[in-house]
Amino acid sequence: MQAIVNISLKNGVLDPQGRAISHALGDLGFSEVTDVRVGKQIQLDIDETDPARLRQRVARMCETLLSNTVIEDYSIEIPDENK
């Protein structure tokens, strides 16, 4: 099964990349953009069929490596969960 982890910066953490992108969008005429924050998505192919167990294992992966919980939040999506 596949798990998709979305990692985003916590509120309050400075995101200079997001700010630079926001300015660039403004320069391109997209003046309606008020803020941009950049995260990352990690796609995991995992040898597991039970969605609950998968979610638990992926959460452990996030806590121990994939996410730095000092500055990042993570969310886990399992596309095939309800199929």
Next chain:
Amino acid sequence: MTLSAMRVAIIVFPGSNCDRDMMVAIEQLTSRRPALVWHKETSLDPVDLVIIPGGFSFGDYLRCGALAGRSSVMHAVLDHAARGGAVMGICNGFQVLTETGMVPGVLIRNAGLKFACRNVNLAVCDTVASPFTSGLAAGQHLTIPIAHNEGNYFADADELRRIEDNGQVAFRYVAGAAFGPANPNGAANDIAGVLSPNGRVMGMMPHPERAMSPEQGGSDGALFMSKALEALVS
């Protein structure tokens, strides 16, 4: 113990590139070549100081120092630190130390988005008892080069207060002789180096191994390192 009897180990990850300069610096000060330890080792011979050098370990993949921090050899380094052993992390090494939790906080992207590569002025802070600062005077200035894209020290408000109150800030960026804005990267409270609560582990963004002689542009790195090594052997 004399300096020449000191046992120093420098950890090397794929992508570390300041290990040799650090080895040369330590040999200059102690007349003894330190051991270079590959990250896949599962144990460390007893040492007086472990150094995690600068560079781009694992290509900075995922996060700077994230993969290095979880390398095999780091179990032995964590054990060494848990027993009160001394550890010094320089630049990428500082990033590795934060990723393992040996020192608090995290290093994020420079606020100005530019790789900062120049001398900075540092002030030594009034710290918890530590071999890394005991031989220096609080308020003493050092001029040492930096070279980094992710040196922006961050910790949440509570953690920052704790670090400050506990005397865990080792060095701060200050105005001085070196050219450019005092704070090169937006680091919270101008923090350039941080200690563990027991003062035995220190991470700093500047590279003392690049300020070892007039030929390199300055010897404040040699000053800092010799005082630290002397404190560690006494």
